[in-house]
Amino acid sequence: MSGHHAVVVGAGIGGLAAAVGLSRSGWNVTVLEQARELRPVGGGIGLTPNGLHALDAIEAGEAVRAAGIEQEHGGIRNPKGRWISRTDLDFIKTRYGHPVTAVHRAKLIDILVGLLPAGTVRTGARVLAALPGGPDEQAEVRTEDGSFHADLVIAADGIHSRLRETLFPRNSGLVYAGYTSWRFVLPATDVTLAGETWGRGKRFAILPLAGGLVHCSALAVRAPGGHDGGGATELAWHFGAWHSPVPELIHAAAGRTIVHDDIEELAAPLPALHLGRVVLVGDAAHAMTPNLGSACLALEDAVSLTHAVTSRSLFDALAWYSRVRRPRSAALAKLSRRLGSLGKISFPPAAAVRDAGFRVAGLAPALTVRTLDRMMGWRPPPLAPVTDGSAGLRYFQVTGSFCTPRVR
Numbered sequence: 326m327s328g329h330h331a332v333v334v335g336a337g338i339g340g341l342a343a344a345v346g347l348s349r350s351g352w353n354v355t356v357l358e359q360a361r362e363l364r365p366v367g368g369g370i371g372l373t374p375n376g377l378h379a380l381d382a383i384e385a386g387e388a389v390r391a392a393g394i395e396q397e398h399g400g401i402r403n404p405k406g407r408w409i410s411r412t413d414l415d416f417i418k419t420r421y422g423h424p425v426t427a428v429h430r431a432k433l434i435d436i437l438v439g440l441l442p443a444g445t446v447r448t449g450a451r452v453l454a455a456l457p458g459g460p461d462e463q464a465e466v467r468t469e470d471g472s473f474h475a476d477l478v479i480a481a482d483g484i485h486s487r488l489r490e491t492l493f494p495r496n497s498g499l500v501y502a503g504y505t506s507w508r509f510v511l512p513a514t515d516v517t518l519a520g521e522t523w524g525r526g527k528r529f530a531i532l533p534l535a536g537g538l539v540h541c542s543a544l545a546v547r548a549p550g551g552h553d554g555g556g557a558t559e560l561a562w563h564f565g566a567w568h569s570p571v572p573e574l575i576h577a578a579a580g581r582t583i584v585h586d587d588i589e590e591l592a593a594p595l596p597a598l599h600l601g602r603v604v605l606v607g608d609a610a611h612a613m614t615p616n617l618g619s620a621c622l623a624l625e626d627a628v629s630l631t632h633a634v635t636s637r638s639l640f641d642a643l644a645w646y647s648r649v650r651r652p653r654s655a656a657l658a659k660l661s662r663r664l665g666s667l668g669k670i671s672f673p674p675a676a677a678v679r680d681a682g683f684r685v686a687g688l689a690p691a692l693t694v695r696t697l698d699r700m701m702g703w704r705p706p707p708l709a710p711v712t713d714g715s716a717g718l719r720y721f722q723v724t725g726s727f728c729t730p731r732v733r
């Protein structure tokens with residue numbers, strides 16, 4: 326065991342994956358989560374091959390795939406239900422080694438927590454600040470009930486990261502992307518077809534999950550705010566005249582939890598993803614619009630960080646992490662913004678040109694094979710588990726250097 330101690334702030338996908346990576350590399354890890362219990366918000370999630378490769382690297386991939394559903398087909402319809410494009414997603418599996426997989430967030434969180442030693446996650450622990458420390462001084466994390474000292478602090482406190490704001494006060498922070506989202510999950514055994522419907526300034530996505538559940542997410546251009554109780558009524562106003570099963574799903578969602586978020590992103594990337602001994606992962610590091618699977622980037626961050634700190638001295642590791650992860654996340658944030666802009670188009674002739682682009686390309690025009698390669702072609706740095714005979718535990722050991730192979 327390394328004898329090092331890490332404090333992770335936030336028990337979301339990024340924080341837990343980093344905790345699993347580090348704890349399996351021999352670090353003592355404490356995860357501080359402000360919520361009283363772990364109840365992941367947002368229902369289902371689509372994981373792309375890069376995210377699944379990252380999960381494999383921390384030995385969580387198999388369980389996640391078993392809990393998920395492989396997406397074999399994708400496509401985009403217009404509000405009348407006519408397919409604008411249909412895509413056989415088999416090529417993703419062939420090209421990138423894993424299919425796109427839909428999984429319930431609660432399942433993913435359960436799997437990650439299950440890979441941690443008991444007692445690692447402390448709920449009801451709201452972090453107020455982190456002092457970055459330095460070469461001769463540990464970092465300090467302050468909570469409402471006291472403070473923790475650690476060799477490494479991982480700020481994984483999500484899109485509205487308090488730690489990001491305090492560590493990088495000069496960054497311009499979050500801006501509204503111009504559209505809002507609603508998400509809900511409900512039983513619907515008869516809905517088995519995944520896909521998106523794009524209208525003018527509006528989108529509705531259906532993602533079947535395991536266990537006869539379906540995850541729905543809707544996006545619409547509108548002024549931010551107004552989250553009070555609008556839920557199903559406002560959804561029906563926007564999407565009630567769209568093709569079946571959209572209105573039926575919205576009707577069935579009345580009275581259920583509907584998560585409503587105004588979509589925000591960082592106006593400008595951070596100058597670095599670490600300061601002193603504090604390192605940012607996931608949405609805290611690179612809050613972006615949700616058009617490209619940023620949870621998968623959070624998983625990549627977690628694995629890259631594990632690789633870095635187990636193969637270099639701490640400060641070299643954090644510098645390497647910032648150097649490698651910052652440009653990648655900034656480039657994907659830009660691409661995600663471009664895709665989001667296509668969805669925002671509401672002027673009819675422009676929407677018609679966009680839809681014609683879908684027809685020709687089969688995918689959103691911004692998603693060329695080259696951009697898909699950039700997004701899904703990421704491969705984890707090699708971490709090989711080894712067994713500590715005395716404790717009977719499995720740890721990771723770095724077996725090579727980080728690489729992002731070219732995918733042909």
Ligand SMILES: Cc1cc2nc3c(=O)[nH]c(=O)nc-3n(C[C@H](O)[C@H](O)[C@H](O)COP(=O)(O)OP(=O)(O)OC[C@H]3O[C@@H](n4cnc5c(N)ncnc54)[C@H](O)[C@@H]3O)c2cc1C
Pocket residue numbers: 334335336337338339340357358359360367369370371372373450451452453481482483484486487506507508542586606607608609615617618619620621622623
């Ligand atoms: C509409 C929508 C759809 C999306 N769909 C997808 C998708 O299909 N695929 C995909 O890959 N991504 C998707 N995403 C993005 C994905 O949800 C995020 O990128 C991902 O959840 C980020 O994980 P995280 O761990 O960084 O942050 P979070 O999941 O937000 O976790 C942060 C955690 O930190 C805790 N926390 C915050 N502040 C503190 C504090 N001060 N002290 C202690 N704890 C704290 C929070 O309670 C939370 O548990 C979507 C996002 C949206 C908005």
